[in-house]
Amino acid sequence: MKKLTFLLLLLLSYTGVFAQSNIGVTMDDTLQSSGKIYVVVAIIAIIFVGLALYLFSIDRRLKKIENEK
Amino acid sequence: MKFIYQTWWKVIAVLLVFSTLFTGLLLHVPALPVLHETIRNLYFHVPMWMGMLTVFVLSVYFSIKYLRNGREEDDLAAVECVNTGLLFYAMGLVTGMLWAKYTWGQFWSGDPKQNSAAIAFLLYCAYLVLRNSIDEEQKRAKISAIYNIFAFPIMIVLIFILPRMTDSLHPGSGGNPAFGKYDLDNGMKIAFYPAMLGWSFIALWIATIRYRIRLIENKKNAIN
Numbered sequence: 001m002k003k004l005t006f007l008l009l010l011l012l013s014y015t016g017v018f019a020q021s022n023i024g025v026t027m028d029d030t031l032q033s034s035g036k037i038y039v040v041v042a043i044i045a046i047i048f049v050g051l052a053l054y055l056f057s058i059d060r061r062l063k064k065i066e067n068e069k
Numbered sequence: 070m071k072f073i074y075q076t077w078w079k080v081i082a083v084l085l086v087f088s089t090l091f092t093g094l095l096l097h098v099p100a101l102p103v104l105h106e107t108i109r110n111l112y113f114h115v116p117m118w119m120g121m122l123t124v125f126v127l128s129v130y131f132s133i134k135y136l137r138n139g140r141e142e143d144d145l146a147a148v149e150c151v152n153t154g155l156l157f158y159a160m161g162l163v164t165g166m167l168w169a170k171y172t173w174g175q176f177w178s179g180d181p182k183q184n185s186a187a188i189a190f191l192l193y194c195a196y197l198v199l200r201n202s203i204d205e206e207q208k209r210a211k212i213s214a215i216y217n218i219f220a221f222p223i224m225i226v227l228i229f230i231l232p233r234m235t236d237s238l239h240p241g242s243g244g245n246p247a248f249g250k251y252d253l254d255n256g257m258k259i260a261f262y263p264a265m266l267g268w269s270f271i272a273l274w275i276a277t278i279r280y281r282i283r284l285i286e287n288k289k290n291a292i293n
């Protein structure tokens with residue numbers, strides 16, 4: 001048990017390293033923190049998927065009409 | 070021409086554009102003055118013009134093909150390519166205007182790029198007007214094919230060459246750098262190239278749908 005906790009402690013000790021890395025790298029922190037940009041991304045994605053599906057359905061209907069003739 | 074009835078490349082087009090919605094909006098972009106986050110428009114505004122170019126090039130190809138062999142289908146393909154191209158043209162103009170509002174200060178500032186884009190837009194509108202004003206089918210096809218072949222290089226000169234020879238606010242003009250400088254070291258290509266390719270395919274897809282509808286309409290009119 002003692003060995004396991006020690007191992008766990010060692011395994012988790014690397015997290016301290018990442019605490020520092022946040023200072024240097026400012027990767028889109030403004031976007032992802034409280035700006036709720038994911039909501040916008042999701043909505044745009046939904047709209048695009050809807051339009052794409054609509055295009056596919058038009059394509060399918062057209063195929064049906066073409067096959068009738 | 071069989072591929073226009075197949076689905077695989079349409080799926081690829083949708084997936085490409087779909088991926089850019091995430092990579093384009095969430096990945097890191099260089100922090101530049103004036104532009105700020107609007108630099109992400111590069112993934113959405115520029116591909117509109119790429120889509121337009123794709124179908125306009127195709128329409129010239131079909132116009133030349135029509136003049137060579139006189140097949141009516143080639144004429145119809147050329148027209149529908151131009152129709153689709155004009156949709157993407159309008160999208161490019163409007164998105165460009167909105168972007169200009171927040172970076173150049175005005176929707177329309179009479180910038181050489183904007184002005185010549187508007188002129189070239191009218192050039193292609195004139196193509197449709199010319200086409201619709203001729204009743205006789207073969208004459209209409211021939212004249213509009215010739216017009217189309219001449220309109221294309223003029224459009225290229227107006228949009229891509231003349232503005233670059235003068236001072237324009239648009240990137241790539243008058244010593245104003247295009248985005249190529251920035252995307253090299255910032256991984257913007259990850260979103261930019263798929264967007265260009267994906268929207269080109271989507272423009273092509275819409276053009277093929279319009280062409281297929283046109284074929285059916287044409288057949289129906291021929292019987293009557």
